[in-house]
Amino acid sequence: MLITAMVAGLGVATGLAVLAIGENMLWFFTPSQLLADQPPPGNRIRLGGLVVEGSVRRRPGDLEVRFDLSDRAAAVTVAFRGLLPDLFREGQGIVALGRLDADGVLQAEEVLAKHDETYMPPEIAESIGEAKVAERAAAAERKP
Amino acid sequence: MIPELGHFALILALLTSLVLAAAPFTGATRRDPRWMAVAPSAAAGLFVLHLVALACLGWSFATNDFSVRYVATNSNVLLPLHYRLGAVWGGHEGSLLLWSFILSGWTLAVAARSRGLPREVSARVLSVLGFITAGFVCFMLFTSNPFARLVPAALAGRDLNPLLQDIGLIIHPPVLYMGYVGLAVPFAFAVAALAEGRVDTAWTRWTRPWTTVAWTFLTLGIAGGSWWAYYELGWGGWWFWDPVENASFVPWLVATALIHSLAVAEKRDTFKAWTVLLAISGFSLSLLGTFIVRSGVLVSVHAFASDPARGVFVLAFLGVVVGGALALYAWRAGRMAGGGRFAVFSRETMLLANNVLLTAAAATVLLGTLYPLLMDSLGLGQISVGRPYFDRVFVPLMVPLAILIAAGMFARWKRDRPQRVARLLGVVLVGAVLGGIAVALLARSAAAALGAGLAFWIVCSTLRAVAQRVRRPSDLVRLPHAFVGMSLAHLGFAATLAGVCFVSALEVERIVPLSPGDSAHVAGYEFHFQGVRDVAGPNYRARRAEIEVTRGGRPVSRLEPEKRTYASQSQPMTEAAIDPGLTRDLYAALGEPLGDGAWSVRLHYKPFVRWIWLGAVLMAVGGLLAAADRRYRRRVPTAGDDPLLTLLGERPPMPAPEPEHAARPLRT
Numbered sequence: 001m002l003i004t005a006m007v008a009g010l011g012v013a014t015g016l017a018v019l020a021i022g023e024n025m026l027w028f029f030t031p032s033q034l035l036a037d038q039p040p041p042g043n044r045i046r047l048g049g050l051v052v053e054g055s056v057r058r059r060p061g062d063l064e065v066r067f068d069l070s071d072r073a074a075a076v077t078v079a080f081r082g083l084l085p086d087l088f089r090e091g092q093g094i095v096a097l098g099r100l101d102a103d104g105v106l107q108a109e110e111v112l113a114k115h116d117e118t119y120m121p122p123e124i125a126e127s128i129g130e131a132k133v134a135e136r137a138a139a140a141e142r143k144p
Numbered sequence: 145m146i147p148e149l150g151h152f153a154l155i156l157a158l159l160t161s162l163v164l165a166a167a168p169f170t171g172a173t174r175r176d177p178r179w180m181a182v183a184p185s186a187a188a189g190l191f192v193l194h195l196v197a198l199a200c201l202g203w204s205f206a207t208n209d210f211s212v213r214y215v216a217t218n219s220n221v222l223l224p225l226h227y228r229l230g231a232v233w234g235g236h237e238g239s240l241l242l243w244s245f246i247l248s249g250w251t252l253a254v255a256a257r258s259r260g261l262p263r264e265v266s267a268r269v270l271s272v273l274g275f276i277t278a279g280f281v282c283f284m285l286f287t288s289n290p291f292a293r294l295v296p297a298a299l300a301g302r303d304l305n306p307l308l309q310d311i312g313l314i315i316h317p318p319v320l321y322m323g324y325v326g327l328a329v330p331f332a333f334a335v336a337a338l339a340e341g342r343v344d345t346a347w348t349r350w351t352r353p354w355t356t357v358a359w360t361f362l363t364l365g366i367a368g369g370s371w372w373a374y375y376e377l378g379w380g381g382w383w384f385w386d387p388v389e390n391a392s393f394v395p396w397l398v399a400t401a402l403i404h405s406l407a408v409a410e411k412r413d414t415f416k417a418w419t420v421l422l423a424i425s426g427f428s429l430s431l432l433g434t435f436i437v438r439s440g441v442l443v444s445v446h447a448f449a450s451d452p453a454r455g456v457f458v459l460a461f462l463g464v465v466v467g468g469a470l471a472l473y474a475w476r477a478g479r480m481a482g483g484g485r486f487a488v489f490s491r492e493t494m495l496l497a498n499n500v501l502l503t504a505a506a507a508t509v510l511l512g513t514l515y516p517l518l519m520d521s522l523g524l525g526q527i528s529v530g531r532p533y534f535d536r537v538f539v540p541l542m543v544p545l546a547i548l549i550a551a552g553m554f555a556r557w558k559r560d561r562p563q564r565v566a567r568l569l570g571v572v573l574v575g576a577v578l579g580g581i582a583v584a585l586l587a588r589s590a591a592a593a594l595g596a597g598l599a600f601w602i603v604c605s606t607l608r609a610v611a612q613r614v615r616r617p618s619d620l621v622r623l624p625h626a627f628v629g630m631s632l633a634h635l636g637f638a639a640t641l642a643g644v645c646f647v648s649a650l651e652v653e654r655i656v657p658l659s660p661g662d663s664a665h666v667a668g669y670e671f672h673f674q675g676v677r678d679v680a681g682p683n684y685r686a687r688r689a690e691i692e693v694t695r696g697g698r699p700v701s702r703l704e705p706e707k708r709t710y711a712s713q714s715q716p717m718t719e720a721a722i723d724p725g726l727t728r729d730l731y732a733a734l735g736e737p738l739g740d741g742a743w744s745v746r747l748h749y750k751p752f753v754r755w756i757w758l759g760a761v762l763m764a765v766g767g768l769l770a771a772a773d774r775r776y777r778r779r780v781p782t783a784g785d786d787p788l789l790t791l792l793g794e795r796p797p798m799p800a801p802e803p804e805h806a807a808r809p810l811r812t
Contacts, residue, residue, distance in 0.1 A: 005496070005500070006418065006499070006500060006503065009500035009503070009504055010500075010503060010504055010507050012504075013504030013505075013507055013508055013537075013541070014504075014507055014508070014511060016508075016537065017507070017508040017511045017512065017533075017537050018511070020508075020533050020536045020537050021511070021512065021515055021529055021533055023533075024529060024530065024532040024533035024536065025515075025516075025527040025528070025529050025533070026527060026528045026529070026530060027525060027526070027527055028525070028526035028527065028528065046528060058738070060738070060739055062657070063655060063656075063657055063744055081655070082655050082735075082746075083655060083718075083733065083735035083736070083744060083746050084735070084736065086378075086715055086716050086717055086718055087715055089715075097530075
């Protein structure tokens with residue numbers, strides 16, 4: 001009886017949690033997937049890539065910084081207002097979280113870099129190999 | 145030579161743990177006291193061998209022996225001695241050694257305090273702990289040997305990750321692991337009980353203090369980690385729902401549920417199968433957390449360089465331990481049915497609801513942590529589940545939990561009348577609502593008001609419960625430790641809850657470009673930026689900003705956030721500056737130079753953020769008090785008093801629990 005009550009309670013909680021995951025999950029894109037898929041502007045996504053050398057630009061006295069993220073096949077511009085992580089550097093692999101605007105620029109809310117010099121986000125390491133790009137682009141089409 | 149000695153100690157530890165895993169258990173099954181007598185000395189030997197191994201690794205760090213690969217990767221000649229010693233557990237291999245060392249410490253503690261236990265029970269418990277130790281020592285020896293040599297030796301060492309060069313590294317991992325690994329003890333008790341086929345009130349009475357102590361350390365460890373991340377990472381956050389945080393938080397939720405269900409099992413002799421299942425789940429989730437952190441399946445601040453062989457090993461070990469325990473459970477749990485009956489409105493029901501809510505919370509956090517891994521491994525795409533998910537599923541579970549705390553403290557065992565509890569709680573409700581309204585008017589925030597209301601609700605009801613038991617002031621010191629501990633832990637929960645709600649609802653964050661002489665206004669404070677100058681530390685150079693903080697013209701504090709560059713690495717590191725306070729923290733972090741001496745600076749006003757950790761400290765103090773309750777320490781007139789019993793190796797069973805609540809007549 002007791003165990004049944006517990007299992008029922010857990011079942012309901014898990015069901016609600018799966019619903020909540022569906023509404024709150026963030027899909028990961030590489031720049032080439034993003035250009036190929038064209039997800040509707042306004043959706044929150046994560047974009048991963050290498051910061052293109054020489055692409056970091058900032059207007060004097062302004063906090064907004066713009067840079068290009070690339071997977072060596074395509075590049076997307078990211079705009080960010082805030083403090084960049086310590087490990088943010090040109091050539092470094094990073095992940096930006098935000099929404100695409102009408103101009104195709106990712107307006108980032110958050111920029112993440114791993115706290116390790118030799119780090120490259122596995123997603124990026126993978127996509128630079130290009131092998132899985134096609135497979136995962138197909139998977140991304142299945143998203144809701 | 146010293147590293148080889150450490151390596152040799154580890155190999156001996158493996159052999160000892162195998163003996164400990166096999167001999168006493170066999171002895172318990174065959175009722176052979178000679179085999180069982182191996183357990184205490186094996187446990188002591190295991191601890192000493194681990195101590196030797198740890199000391200050898202510490203020695204290698206202290207003497208900068210860069211011919212040891214692990215030392216070369218995690219230390220540097222310039223690193224100060226105390227960080228070199230902390231670096232013993234700063235990486236993967238060493239933290240496993242710490243894990244295993246702490247487990248051997250718990251094993252020794254169980255062996256030392258097992259005199260009141262029937263010999264079979266203590267033999268089985270120690271065997272299970274020995275088996276787990278064997279698994280971890282194997283893991284170290286075969287995939288992650290901290291004593292592996294580096295040929296040719298390095299000249300200076302790669303240095304410890306600068307993020308870890310902090311007092312937090314010396315304290316946080318040992319405390320957290322004490323909790324994490326401590327859950328192995330209730331797990332071992334559960335497996336021993338299943339092997340014995342019997343769970344009675346004596347069993348719960350042995351298991352309870354161990355669980356409470358492990359929970360206490362886990363509480364401190366998690367809170368300490370949150371505090372460390374808050375001041376060290378420089379993001380100003382205190383909880384990120386990071387998979388590694390979740391890996392320790394899920395076992396905490398289950399351990400909290402276990403503490404409450406053990407209370408029912410002890411007092412009312414019911415919930416037994418469920419309690420055993422929770423004890424198994426708690427440690428299984430600890431192991432799962434270890435798998436998540438150590439196997440490199442995740443990307444996070446904590447994940448160390450990964451190696452697929454490690455993941456496979458931990459997963460296989462997880463399968464054996466958890467699968468074995470659950471199979472035993474499925475086989476034997478049926479025998480544990482029965483126990484005290486209870487009405488729908490009773491303390492048992494309240495605690496049942498507590499358990500449902502806590503395990504549901506654990507399940508949702510676990511799901512949010514594993515789901516992305518699962519999706520990715522099935523090739524369904526790469527997703528991440530962030531803060532919005534956790535906030536959405538977690539908060540609705542915590543609100544009823546907070547409400548239930550009060551009702552659970554007042555409802556009687558077996559059966560109670562809702563009207564009686566409602567009458568007792570009427571005043572409390574008025575207090576909570578007034579408190580909530582007051583905060584709503586002051587802070588103009590619904591979330592803060594809700595948090596305050598719930599916190600007042602818990603505080604008032606706890607005080608009411610204390611008042612009920614105290615007629616004269618002198619009664620206060622005579623309250624049972626268990627009751628005082630529970631009250632403190634509940635007050636701590638209220639403090640944490642209030643802190644979380646206040647800081648989430650009312651914090652102010654501003655990112656501003658500041659030139660020397662500029663000021664920024666945040667939540668009534670003025671931050672005056674004086675400029676940035678260069679300073680030198682032992683193994684780093686830093687650019688240090690000076691920010692004078694005033695309020696209404698009166699000086700409040702002086703913040704000096706830094707941007708450090710460590711000699712051994714090219715990456716800069718942000719060191720945030722914090723002015724702590726009981727009702728608010730002021731927090732400043734340096735961003736990047738914007739030219740002409742101007743910098744981007746992030747400023748935070750964080751109201752009541754310290755309450756989150758103070759609450760955890762209160763919970764931990766409560767836990768320790770509860771574990772020190774008189775009834776766990778009472779010595780049974782055991783072996784020593786009866787020479788015949790000593791000779792036969794028999795011990796009389798523990799007496800039945802005090803009928804503390806059950807004996808009170810029901811007023812119906």
